[in-house]
Amino acid sequence: MESLGPSWLSKPGPKPAVQVEGLFLSYAVLRDTTDSLSSLTARGFRPRQTKEVAALVDVSFTLQRGDSLGLIGHNGAGKSTLLQSIAGFLRPSRGTVLVSSQPQLLGIKAALNGNASGRQNIELGCLALGMKREMVTELVPQIAEYTELGDFIDLPVRTYSAGMRQRLSFAISTTQTPEILLIDEALAVGDKAFRSKSMQRLRSIREEAGVVILASHSMGAIKGACNKVLWLHNGEIAKFGDPDDVIAAYKKSERAVKRDVLQTSQRKR
Amino acid sequence: MVALDSQPSTADHSSELQPPGTAAPLPIYLKRVWKMRHYAYASARRGIASKNASNLLGNLWLLLEPAMLIGVYFVMFGLVVDISRGGVDFLPFLTVGMLVFTHNRRGIQLAAESLLTKAPMLKSFAFPRAILPLIATLNALFTFLVSLIVMFVVLPLLGTRPTLGWLWIIPLTGAQAMLNLGLGMILARMVLRFADVRSTLRYLFRLTIYASGVIFPIQDYLAEMDNSNLYLNLALINPFYSITHLFRWATLGTKPLTANLMIVTTMIWCVGALLVGTVWFVRGERRYSGAKTLIKF
Numbered sequence: 001m002e003s004l005g006p007s008w009l010s011k012p013g014p015k016p017a018v019q020v021e022g023l024f025l026s027y028a029v030l031r032d033t034t035d036s037l038s039s040l041t042a043r044g045f046r047p048r049q050t051k052e053v054a055a056l057v058d059v060s061f062t063l064q065r066g067d068s069l070g071l072i073g074h075n076g077a078g079k080s081t082l083l084q085s086i087a088g089f090l091r092p093s094r095g096t097v098l099v100s101s102q103p104q105l106l107g108i109k110a111a112l113n114g115n116a117s118g119r120q121n122i123e124l125g126c127l128a129l130g131m132k133r134e135m136v137t138e139l140v141p142q143i144a145e146y147t148e149l150g151d152f153i154d155l156p157v158r159t160y161s162a163g164m165r166q167r168l169s170f171a172i173s174t175t176q177t178p179e180i181l182l183i184d185e186a187l188a189v190g191d192k193a194f195r196s197k198s199m200q201r202l203r204s205i206r207e208e209a210g211v212v213i214l215a216s217h218s219m220g221a222i223k224g225a226c227n228k229v230l231w232l233h234n235g236e237i238a239k240f241g242d243p244d245d246v247i248a249a250y251k252k253s254e255r256a257v258k259r260d261v262l263q264t265s266q267r268k269r
Numbered sequence: 270m271v272a273l274d275s276q277p278s279t280a281d282h283s284s285e286l287q288p289p290g291t292a293a294p295l296p297i298y299l300k301r302v303w304k305m306r307h308y309a310y311a312s313a314r315r316g317i318a319s320k321n322a323s324n325l326l327g328n329l330w331l332l333l334e335p336a337m338l339i340g341v342y343f344v345m346f347g348l349v350v351d352i353s354r355g356g357v358d359f360l361p362f363l364t365v366g367m368l369v370f371t372h373n374r375r376g377i378q379l380a381a382e383s384l385l386t387k388a389p390m391l392k393s394f395a396f397p398r399a400i401l402p403l404i405a406t407l408n409a410l411f412t413f414l415v416s417l418i419v420m421f422v423v424l425p426l427l428g429t430r431p432t433l434g435w436l437w438i439i440p441l442t443g444a445q446a447m448l449n450l451g452l453g454m455i456l457a458r459m460v461l462r463f464a465d466v467r468s469t470l471r472y473l474f475r476l477t478i479y480a481s482g483v484i485f486p487i488q489d490y491l492a493e494m495d496n497s498n499l500y501l502n503l504a505l506i507n508p509f510y511s512i513t514h515l516f517r518w519a520t521l522g523t524k525p526l527t528a529n530l531m532i533v534t535t536m537i538w539c540v541g542a543l544l545v546g547t548v549w550f551v552r553g554e555r556r557y558s559g560a561k562t563l564i565k566f
Contacts, residue, residue, distance in 0.1 A: 088290025098286035111389040115319030127308035
């Protein structure tokens with residue numbers, strides 16, 4: 001149903017679904033990581049100083065329904081922080097994030113209870129996602145089967161291997177198809193057979209969801225899935241746009257960095 | 270994977286852009302909390318069940334723990350230091366006091382630390398954050414209900430017959446849960462900003478155990494002091510003091526002189542803490558991130 005708003009609201013063209021404008025996000029961390037007795041004396045027993053660390057600096061972009069954005073960048077470039085703030089779990093220090101509906105963040109580090117069984121974790125996870133009781137009862141056996149964990153499904157999760165945990169949390173967090181899906185390095189879960197199964201599941205979610213943002217180090221996965229790519233470098237946008245262009249530029253800079261490292265180490269010798 | 274086509278789409282395509290996250294005006298927020306009640310209940314029960322999962326005796330510890338706690342204080346204050354000089358029957362006095370106070374202490378501590386201990390949940394799920402202190406409150410409540418078995422066994426053994434007055438346990442327990450949730454939410458927001466509050470809290474509760482007449486009747490000692498009235502009135506402001514004594518009145522039949530005042534104090538504290546706690550916690554909703562570092566605002 002279209003609402004009768006001012007004319008600029010109903011202008012033709014695709015509606016934005018995710019709008020990030022001038023987003024700054026900084027953490028305050030305690031300046032001295034270890035607090036020794038001498039440093040305590042030196043600052044006269046006053047509280048410790050905090051230091052600001054900029055995680056995101058002036059990030060702006062807009063995504064329409066149907067867009068699929070790949071997030072690339074080195075470790076610590078701010079990819080996860082950006083996903084967290086689009087999900088609304090981190091408050092911007094400055095700037096705004098607007099979405100058309102609450103995004104769902106799919107991370108492989110979803111909270112699992114080690115002392116509960118796999119099945120109990122599925123039940124809790126589904127309830128935590130806000131599903132109705134009856135629906136959960138109906139879904140638990142299906143999800144349990146999907147994980148292919150066999151008899152392990154009724155053993156405590158603390159007895160699971162890392163791969164088994166990943167399968168379990170992947171199965172839980174992909175149960176629903178949200179309108180905006182944020183994926184944090186959740187591709188390639190488990191062994192080869194399960195990996196192709198999970199990739200297929202992700203593809204179908206991507207097709208159903210309105211907007212997908214995918215943070216990954218796998219350029220192949222990004223090229224295959226995204227129509228836009230955003231390259232983050234030290235919290236800033238290094239390049240944003242067509243996947244081929246951005247990935248080519250990213251790889252070029254990576255090669256340059258490698259060359260630099262090589263040259264420095266050779267010079268040292 | 271799973272047939273979810275039947276599920277109604279949550280997306281309202283005509284809707285305007287909005288900020289993401291779990292913050293909402295109070296009525297909408299409370300509605301969302303209500304919708305998550307099944308999760309809160311299931312999670313609290315799971316938390317209790319898994320606490321003793323690695324112990325051979327398992328959930329028997331839900332009874333052993335309070336029994337041993339009472340035992341330790343009985344040896345210390347009942348046998349080593351003979352406290353029952355004022356004609357107080359020490360063991361029933363201690364049993365009720367310790368069980369009741371442990372409910373408040375555990376509930377408030379668990380709720381105050383809930384945003385820290387469940388930080389990974391904050392990074393994965395978009396439920397209203399008040400669910401976490403609520404789960405903590407329910408966890409403490411269910412544990413207390415089980416530990417009441419100890420009381421129902423110990424008191425008759427010591428010659429206290431159950432009476433209809435024991436039914437007062439129900440509203441008093443409810444009042445405790447309200448106080449736990451309210452104070453827990455207030456502290457949870459503070460703990461997240463200043464982790465130091467968490468460390469302080471433990472010692473505050475150590476002090477409160479003595480200031481609330483849990484182990485020995487402090488009013489006898491306070492009465493001996495110079496400003497006896499001042500100290501007695503101060504004790505009456507302490508909700509844990511009132512709740513402990515009201516529970517003893519219900520179970521042991523020892524009516525305190527200031528019973529009416531205690532009822533009023535308890536009601537004001539419980540309702541007040543829950544109201545203030547809810548408003549204060551919900552207003553800080555956007556600050557509760559799962560980040561390990563402090564976020565500056």
